[in-house]
Amino acid sequence: MLDAILHSLExxxxxxxxxxxxxxxxxxxxxxxxxxxxxxMAMAVLLPISFFLSPVVGIPFLIGVYKGGIYGGSIPAILxxxxxxxxxxxxxYDGLPLTKKGQSRKAxxxxxxxxxxxxxxxxxxxxxLIGPIALVAMxxxxxxxxxxxxxxxxxxAFSGTTMVIKSLMMLLLGMFFAMxxxxxxxxxxRFTFGFFPIESGINLLPMLIGLFAIxxxxxxxxxxxxxxxxxxxxxEGDRLTLHELNDCKRTIARSTVLGGVIGMIPGVGQVVAxxxxxxxxxxxxxxxxxxxTGILEGVAAPEAANNAVNGPTMVPLLTLGxxxxxxxxxxxxxxxxxxxxxxxxxxxxQAPLIYAILFSMIIACGLxxxxxxxxxxxxxxxxxIRKAYLVPLTVVFAFVGTYVYRSNVFDLYFxxxxxxxxxxxxxxxxxxxxxxxxxILTPVLEYSLGQSILLSQGNLFHYVVIERPLALVIILAxxxxxxxxWYRTRKLRNPExxxxxxxxxxxx
Amino acid sequence: xxxxxxxxxxxxxxxxGVALGGTAVLAQNYPxxxxxxxxxxxxxxxxxxxxxxxxxxxxxxxxxxxxxxLMPGASxxxxxxxxxxxxxxxxxxxxxxxxxxxxxxxxxxLPYNPNKDFVVVAxxxxxxxxxxxxxxxxxxxxxxxxxYAKAHPGKVKFxxxxxxxxxxxxxxALLQAAGVKMTLVPYKGGGPAMRxxxxxxxxxxxAFPSVITSQGDKVRTLVTLADKRVFxxxxxxxxxxxxxxxxxxxxxxxxxxxxxxxxxxxxKLREGFAKMSKDKTYMKLLQKLDENDExxxxxxxxxxxxxxxxxxxxxxxxxTKK
Numbered sequence: 166m167l168d169a170i171l172h173s174l175e176x177x178x179x180x181x182x183x184x185x186x187x188x189x190x191x192x193x194x195x196x197x198x199x200x201x202x203x204x205x206m207a208m209a210v211l212l213p214i215s216f217f218l219s220p221v222v223g224i225p226f227l228i229g230v231y232k233g234g235i236y237g238g239s240i241p242a243i244l245x246x247x248x249x250x251x252x253x254x255x256x257x258y259d260g261l262p263l264t265k266k267g268q269s270r271k272a273x274x275x276x277x278x279x280x281x282x283x284x285x286x287x288x289x290x291x292x293x294l295i296g297p298i299a300l301v302a303m304x305x306x307x308x309x310x311x312x313x314x315x316x317x318x319x320x321x322a323f324s325g326t327t328m329v330i331k332s333l334m335m336l337l338l339g340m341f342f343a344m345x346x347x348x349x350x351x352x353x354x355r356f357t358f359g360f361f362p363i364e365s366g367i368n369l370l371p372m373l374i375g376l377f378a379i380x381x382x383x384x385x386x387x388x389x390x391x392x393x394x395x396x397x398x399x400x401e402g403d404r405l406t407l408h409e410l411n412d413c414k415r416t417i418a419r420s421t422v423l424g425g426v427i428g429m430i431p432g433v434g435q436v437v438a439x440x441x442x443x444x445x446x447x448x449x450x451x452x453x454x455x456x457x458t459g460i461l462e463g464v465a466a467p468e469a470a471n472n473a474v475n476g477p478t479m480v481p482l483l484t485l486g487x488x489x490x491x492x493x494x495x496x497x498x499x500x501x502x503x504x505x506x507x508x509x510x511x512x513x514x515q516a517p518l519i520y521a522i523l524f525s526m527i528i529a530c531g532l533x534x535x536x537x538x539x540x541x542x543x544x545x546x547x548x549x550i551r552k553a554y555l556v557p558l559t560v561v562f563a564f565v566g567t568y569v570y571r572s573n574v575f576d577l578y579f580x581x582x583x584x585x586x587x588x589x590x591x592x593x594x595x596x597x598x599x600x601x602x603x604x605i606l607t608p609v610l611e612y613s614l615g616q617s618i619l620l621s622q623g624n625l626f627h628y629v630v631i632e633r634p635l636a637l638v639i640i641l642a643x644x645x646x647x648x649x650x651w652y653r654t655r656k657l658r659n660p661e662x663x664x665x666x667x668x669x670x671x672x673x
Numbered sequence: 674x675x676x677x678x679x680x681x682x683x684x685x686x687x688x689x690g691v692a693l694g695g696t697a698v699l700a701q702n703y704p705x706x707x708x709x710x711x712x713x714x715x716x717x718x719x720x721x722x723x724x725x726x727x728x729x730x731x732x733x734x735x736x737x738x739x740x741x742x743l744m745p746g747a748s749x750x751x752x753x754x755x756x757x758x759x760x761x762x763x764x765x766x767x768x769x770x771x772x773x774x775x776x777x778x779x780x781x782x783l784p785y786n787p788n789k790d791f792v793v794v795a796x797x798x799x800x801x802x803x804x805x806x807x808x809x810x811x812x813x814x815x816x817x818x819x820x821y822a823k824a825h826p827g828k829v830k831f832x833x834x835x836x837x838x839x840x841x842x843x844x845x846a847l848l849q850a851a852g853v854k855m856t857l858v859p860y861k862g863g864g865p866a867m868r869x870x871x872x873x874x875x876x877x878x879x880a881f882p883s884v885i886t887s888q889g890d891k892v893r894t895l896v897t898l899a900d901k902r903v904f905x906x907x908x909x910x911x912x913x914x915x916x917x918x919x920x921x922x923x924x925x926x927x928x929x930x931x932x933x934x935x936x937x938x939x940x941k942l943r944e945g946f947a948k949m950s951k952d953k954t955y956m957k958l959l960q961k962l963d964e965n966d967e968x969x970x971x972x973x974x975x976x977x978x979x980x981x982x983x984x985x986x987x988x989x990x991x992x993t994k995k
Contacts (some may be wrong), residue, residue, distance in 0.1 A: 208745075209721055213729045216958060290895060306874045347747055350836070350859060354781075361754065362782045365746025431868065432861075485871065486887035487864045494864065498722040501811045501883060502961045508887035571744055573751070614859060620830065621872055 171204060176315055177528070178222050179270050185222050186529055188447025190536050196230075198243025198544070199373060200247045201470045201566030208495045209265030220503040220518065225525035226391055227499050231492055232284060232529050234345020235435065236537060238584040239276040244269055244547045245559045247378040247566070252435035252471040254601060255443040257377050258458065259463025266459050267402045272546045274405035276468040277537040284470030285530035287425040288476035294521045295636045298429050298477055307616035308628070312639035315429060316611035317437055317642065323651040324444045326457060328658055332599045335590075339603030342367050350615035362575040371567045372604060373548055376648045378563045379491040380591045383584075385556055401545035407460075413465040424473025430614075431481055433498045434490060435471040436605050440598065442470030474654045476526060484506050484521060513662035536554055587632040703763060703938050709875040710928070711759075711765045713752025713773060715745040718862075719800070719881070722813040722962055723926060724768055727797065729825065730955040732947040739766075739863030748837060750783060755873040761933035763942060770843050770926040779989040780837055785885055791929040792939060794945040795977065796969040798959065800924040801899030802843040803907065805885055805892045806877045807870060815895045818877065822971045829855045832866040840866065840879035842988070843898045843922030849991050850915045881924075883963030896923035899929035912941035920977075927974060943971050 189211070196207035206231050215223030238249035243260030256276060263272035291298060305313075322332040322494050344358045346366025357363050420442035427438040446466035456463050467558045481487045486508030489493035505515065512519055527596075550558070567580045590597050621628030631637050677734055689932040710728070714720045721743065727740045744752030753773060759765035774787055804815065822829045831848070833841035836859050848855055858875055860866035863884060870878045871891060882903050885894055894907045900919050910918040928946060930939060947956055950968035959966050969977075 206743075209725070209741075213725050214721075216729070217728075276918070303868070306869065306872055349861075365751045378759045431865070462961055481868070485868065487868050487871075494718065495721075498725075498962070501963065502958060506883065506887035507921075508889060509891055510887065510889035571746075572742060572755075573744070612859075616858055616860070619856055622827065622830075622856055 169516040170520050170524075172517040173524060176517060176521040177225075177524055179221070181397075181533070182225050182525070183528070185218065185226040186525065187532055187536060189226040190233035190529065191383070191540070193230040193233020193235075193238040194240070194537065194540060195233075197234035197249055197474065198240040200241055200249045200378075200562050201370065201569040203250055203370075203570070205491045205495065206230060207234050208492060209396045212495055212499060215499045216502050220500075220505060221521055221525075223503065224496070224499055224522055225529065227496060228522070228525055228529050231530070232472070232526075232533055233647070235475060236277065236280045236468075236533060239280070239464075240273065240544050241562070243272045243276060243464065244414070244544065245378070245555070245562070246381040247559065247563060249566075249584075250371050250435075251373060251601075251605065252439050253467070254373060254377065254598075255439040255467035256464060258443065258461055258462075260382065261382075261457030262457070264460070264548060266528065266618040268459070269548050270401045270403060270541065271405045271409070271461065272464050273537040273541045274538075274544055275410070275413070275435055275454035275464045277534060277541065278405065278410055278412070279420070279465040280472040281467040281530050281534040281537070282417055283421040283424055283474055284472035285527060286421045287428065287473035288523070288526040288530060290425060291476035291480060292520070292527065295480055295484060295523070301429045302431055302481045302485075303614050305432075306633075307620060308633045308636035309639060310430070310432055310618055311432065311610055311613040311637045312643070314606045314613065316352075316639060316646065317441060318603055318606055318610075318649045321440060322599045323445055323647050324448055324654045325596045325599060326654075326657050327594055327596045329651065331595050335595055335597060336599040336603045339600035340607045342372070342600075343604045343607035345435055349612040358501045360575075366605075367579055368571070368573075368576055371579040371606065372583045373601065374563045374567055375580045376587035376590075376601065378559060379580070380587040381585025382559055382563075383557055383588050384591065385552070390537045401542075401548050409461055413462050415449075416462045416465050417469045419445060419449065420469035422474040424470035425477055427470075428474035428477030429480070431478075431487075432490075432609060434478075435474045437602075438474045442466045444650065445626065447657075448650055453654055453657050476619040479523075479526065482490045483523075484509065484510075484512060505555050595656055679929060687966045695830060700934040703805065704735055705765065705943060707738045708735065708739050708764050708766060709742050710768050710772040711742050711744055711752050712768050713744055713746075713749035714754075714769075717966075719854060719962075720768060720770065723797065723959075723964060726955060726958045726962065727949065729767075729887075729958075730949050730952045731945065733952070735942070741768075748777060748781075750777060750781070754784050755904075756813055756929070756931060761935075763827065763930065763934050763938035766942070767791065767929040767931075769803055769927060769929060770839065770980055771923075771978070772837060772839055773929065774927060774929070776837055776842065776985045776989070778982075780988050780993075786839065788979070788982065790932050792932050793938070793971040794928040794930050794942045795950075795971050796925050796927045796974040796977075798926055798965050798967050799899075800839075800926070800964065801880050801897055801901070801903050802840060802881055802922055802924065803878045803885060803894045803903065804844065804877055804879055805870070805888075805894050807873070808891055808893050810876070810893065810913045812877070812895065813893075815908075818895065818951040821850045822848075822851075822855055826854040826868070827856055829853075829877070830856045830858055831880045832869040833856050833959040834863040834866050834879075835859050835861060839863070839924050840881075843924075844879045845916070845992055846918050846921045846988055847896075847910060847915060849897060849988060850910075851920050866887050882962075888961065889961050917984075921978070921988060925977070927972070927978075939971075965991040983990065 196202045211230055215227055238253040239245040239256045239310045241249045242253040246261040248257055260272050322336045325332040348355055371520040423442045424438040429432050443466050447453045482493045488497045516574045567576050618625055680774055710721050724741050731739045744755055756767035807813050831844050833844055840863055866878045869875045896910055897903050897907050898910045956966050
């Protein structure tokens with residue numbers, strides 16, 4: 166194996182590989198920063214370039230686009246509160262307040278550092294533990310996934326900053342929105358009233374931009390006398406210091422572990438990792454009430470986690486030849502065109518090449534940090550735009566971003582609807598996080614639950630208890646974990662806990 | 674940020690287009706602007722990959738770039754409906770497959786009529802599905818599998834890529850022809866279904882050649898649901914006594930245009946796609962993707978398409994009958 170590793174470094178350390186990887190990273194960051202352009206789209210568009218390059222150049226190029234894109238989403242999240250991708254929703258919570266405090270540069274630096282560190286550590290562990298991770302990935306079938314979904318939703322609902330009952334209401338509302346359209350198992354229409362445009366359901370992007378960006382715009386119009394950024398001499402603020410980074414090391418470490426573990430489970434992904442890591446950081450903090458007011462830990466937590474997902478998600482692709490999501494499906498295409506078929510065979514025959522690709526993931530993290538560091542001063546200039554221009558520009562970006570995603574005019578109506586909903590929720594102090602979480606996870610839950618029922622051939626209880634020990638463990642741990650999260654964050658919600666505010670028993 | 678990044682994005686896109694597309698410009702007036710090709714499916718799937726290969730070669734034969742527009746949702750109905758509504762001026766095409774094109778009308782109410790609203794430009798190629806089991810499975814042949822399923826109705830689990838999807842229809846067509854009942858478990862795509870097979874959650878799945886080859890000796894192929902053998906030692910469904918399964922089961926990748934497109938424009942498109950199918954780069958890239966380049970002209974496919982309409986009507990009627 167050592168031989169293969171040494172040989173792989175020889176393959177990889179070439180100027181053209183590093184240059185193409187850098188190009189990929191820059192393109193990824195720029196496209197990821199544009200609302201409406203997802204990392205998946207960026208990769209699909211840039212894929213043909215890799216057809217005409219050698220494997221050790223073309224695939225690192227796409228890996229650069231991938232990693233750059235996931236990081237790039239945090240830029241508009243921090244600067245204007247538009248989450249470019251689902252993965253950067255949690256980044257808006259503290260990122261935008263930091264920008265308003267005149268510390269956008271620090272926030273962007275922290276997002277970059279946390280992304281690069283989380284990604285680096287998780288990729289390194291992936292390279293070392295690729296075999297065991299592949300085994301873990303195989304253990305997570307539909308029943309286990311369903312159990313993880315329930316656990317994630319409950320944790321988000323019970324660790325929120327608003328009353329649990331309010332969070333649960335938002336959770337149910339999110340589940341309802343997720344059910345509009347075709348049901349995932351039988352493909353029958355639900356809540357569509359026979360109206361064709363909503364048959365495909367509600368799209369995530371208009372919901373995210375609507376819930377997060379539009380209320381921000383409306384609120385800043387209300388406070389029209391206040392400048393967007395309080396300080397006016399250097400509105401972007403100073404760079405991040407090593408000391409500040411050091412203060413967040415526990416948060417980054419925790420998020421990296423959480424993101425890495427979530428990345429091993431096929432079908433969960435970056436969005437869940439980021440939101441869960443934010444909740445975990447809040448729960449572990451001695452001062453949870455500061456989260457959401459603009460602290461660096463609140464940026465570090467989701468950013469380290471969403472990038473830590475990247476490494477482990479590659480494992481099922483490389484070891485089994487099975488892409489876990491759309492991004493790895495595109496990478497599979499790139500591999501196949503190069504005449505490489507990922508799977509058990511490839512590992513046996515082309516070990517140096519596979520290691521070269523794995524190492525390129527690690528090198529990409531280093532390059533991401535360098536390139537991001539150089540680009541941040543450019544991005545942070547955005548806050549110097551006068552509010553009179555910045556606010557309308559945000560609106561334009563919100564609408565254009567929503568439309569370009571799939572060129573569906575109906576998405577714009579949803580954008581406005583969710584904008585109003587988000588504004589109302591803000592005014593009535595409802596937290597929309599459980600809504601987003603439930604919206605994203607409900608289809609997965611429904612699908613995996615339906616699959617589990619079919620797999621159990623009618624006797625779900627027996628199937629889970631006898632044949633699915635891992636699912637059983639997760640289900641049994643759910644009430645305890647939920648209680649723990651609720652208990653640790655209780656002082657956030659009320660000065661005095663309301664009588665009888667016991668957590669509801671978790672549903673199985 | 675906005676301007677700079679947008680400019681860079683455009684620059685990259687243009688550079689990519691120039692580098693990949695070749696720039697032979699024809700002097701006729703159609704097409705005089707880029708052509709949009711709607712794919713009613715998501716990014717990263719096999720249609721997306723095929724389209725990326727096509728669009729990197731097509732400009733040399735049509736004289737204009739072809740822009741892929743992904744419009745996924747509602748089992749392909751969203752993108753198809755958008756294409757059906759588009760102006761029939763030859764600047765909007767639809768790249769779809771037979772399970773969306775001809776099958777959807779039998780499972781749900783559509784806001785379009787596939788047979789009246791579209792004409793065929795070309796069938797670019799087809800994908801032959803095969804039935805696979807784990808290498809350690811007790812089923813060594815299709816016959817054993819069918820006999821076991823007959824003796825134990827509903828016990829055998831078939832993991833597929835989603836209802837009325839590309840691996841469900843072939844499998845269901847075979848089960849219907851063999852007259853057996855099984856438990857059908859939908860997965861979100863062929864990849865997860867293969868994972869389900871390898872993890873032992875289901876007993877068999879249906880997959881396409883590239884996926885099967887990459888699994889090496891982990892899986893065993895029992896039958897290929899096509900007219901021609903794909904793997905030397907694996908029989909076709911026809912050879913095993915199911916002559917009618919192949920025509921329903923094979924995934925046909927087709928390019929359609931909204932009906933009412935001027936005749937000369939359709940002719941130009943048909944000619945362009947036919948030339949593309951002979952292009953060396955195109956053939957080489959498809960081969961690497963493990964896709965064949967068995968091109969079929971629009972006229973010829975039109976007949977096959979009407980036949981599919983009938984077969985799917987029967988299949989759906991049979992499968993949804995309780």
